[in-house]
Amino acid sequence: MIVKIENLVKRYDKLIALDHLNIEINEGEIFGLLGPNGSGKTTVINCLLSLLKFDKGNITLFGKEMRPSSYDIKRNIGLVMQNVAVFEELTVYENIDYFCGLYIKDKDKRKDLVKQAIEFVGLKDFIKFYPPKLSGGLLRRLNIACGIAHHPKLIILDEPTVAVDPQSRNNILEGIKKLNEQGATIIYTSHYMEEIEQLCSRLVILDKGKVIASGTKEEIKGMISLGEKIIVETFNITENHMDRIRKLPNVIDVELRENTLTIRQKNGASNLVNIMSFIAENDISYGKIYTELPTLNDVFLEITGKELRD
Amino acid sequence: MQVFKVFYKIVPRKFLGVFIIYILIFVGLMSLFTKSGMTQGEDAFELSAVKISVINKDNSTLANGLEAYINDISKPVKIKTDEESIRDALFFRETEFIVIIPEGFQNNFTTLDAKNIQTMSVPDSMSREYAKTIIDRYLNTAKVYISANPDLSIESINEKVLNDISSEANVSFLDGNVTNDMSNFNTYFNFLSYILIAILISMVGRIMLIFNDKEIKMRNYSAPISSKSYNYQLIFSNLLIAFIIWFIFIIITFVINGPIFNQSSFLFIINSFILTLLSLSIAFLVSTFATKKSIDPIGNCLSLGLAFLGGSFVPQALLSEQLKTIGIFNPIFWYVKVNDTIGNLAVNTQATLEPIIYGILVQLAFAFAFIAISLVIIKQKRQSFE
Structure with a gap:
């Protein structure tokens, strides 16, 4: 086990930011911290790195208790923060070299590592550029390069894709997968459930400083009653129709938003057939009908009664 | 020494131009003052012809x-x-x-x-x-x-x-050290207070803002470098840059006024070194609360305000009584006062050196006070973050 957080409590005056948090992260996994803004994700990271004092609990990294002076532990950690943290006055190369130099003293080794990091994030053509001259996506890549250049065993990425265009986001996510394949354990925080679903093998969902669900994606999705969603694009459905759909087998809930009818159902072999038969019998006109498996957002919605991005 | 190295990579790129402009303006003005004899303590008499x-x-x-x-x-x-x-x-x-x-x-x-x-x-x-x-x-x-x-x-x-x-009398000043050269020194060093505060706030204040950036700080503190080492490297870098700037101005003094080495010029140099430490503490304090946008206006207001009220541009004798009273709370007032005392120094005895030492100690006290306030602000910020 690489990370063990036990009963972590962090208070800001009367506000409890982390409420008896327990997390365990195994070597080699991509672990997700999912939660809406203000749920305590960044506070967990700051406590993990001893950047913040906490009120109660224990944090163990690589089998040792983490303290502000645990430099041997810090040597194995790479941090990529939510906001880009680089010197505007240094070039791309110099920035990576500086942050790598905080971990690696040997000049030749550092030179190699910086070169590798530059190639890894695809900034080879921009090494002499100053950060203000880089686009948002390139800047994020530089931010990542500064955090991973020293080849850490544990990489913490705190919402690294905020305000990034889709293409750069895909590049970043692919890069994270590669880092994991190279042996790094990843802690990835995000409020984008799609990213967590795409990347993480295990995750916890945080809300108001509490873990409300943890496990693999499948385990978490299995915690809720929702089996699938059937979505129908319809134009002449009435309240009466909706009441009758609610009485069909396995239907949990029916919701109409503009012309989209969402039917949330428990697992069942003939859910779609039942709905299609009802539509045909009642002469309801429709455009598209499709099904969706539950997402982490559905898990969050069912547990907390609100959406992740509320 | 990563922090130290980066500090000295950033300084020339960001501040060399500004520094050269300040130097040129300063040297230009001082040369003009010296050549035109616009010194504060005039001691030469010339009969005017009507x-x-x-x-x-x-x-x-x-x-x-x-x-x-x-x-x-x-x-x-x-x-x-x-x-x-x-x-x-x-x-x-x-x-x-x-x-x-x-x-x-x-x-x-x-x-x-x-x-x-x-x-x-x-x-x-x-x-x-x-x-x-x-x-x-x-x-x-x-x-x-x-x-x-x-x-x-x-x-x-x-x-x-x-x-x-038509008979003329030869007048010799009792304070034999007061020559026109010392008067030039006095003017130069008084004026230096403005330029040193302005430069150090502009350079040290702004570079501290870069290193005090929350994200950069967090990234540094999450690395295997102790906060002590990080802060010591920053303090050392700041002291060194302040020392270099001071040293350049001392060289310029002798370029403009000629190589005059006596006890008075030595005292002027000592006092200017204390001023450098004082200016550094002011720059350090400013960097704790200023932002990238506000640091230049704050720097200009402070350097000009303190210099004007302290008598850097206008002889202290011409300042009103009210300004002199307020001046007690202005460290530059004490700096200029020490300079003027050195400028009028006839003989160096314990009695004549006392006001100079007292003025220097007052400046040092101001510097310590500014650093103490800065540390309190930093601690407050740290606590509010935690």
């Missing part, structure tokens, strides 16, 4: 003697003697002062109804008083001779009077 026209209607020995004396120590201007020409000459400032010696001047000189010398001058002219003094000096001395020895001939009286009033 444009005077003498219309001698008496043409006697005494009148001629007076005319010769006036012409000797003024700029004599010949004008026509008709009334209109006299008025024109004054109006067009061809002459500043006109002396009309009336007929019978010598004959009536000792009598009670002595005909007075008529004078005309440009309105509100400062030179009028000076010219009157010259004339009075001649006539009064002549009267003294006549009353003391009525038998003396007018010729010999004239000779004796001219001999008396």
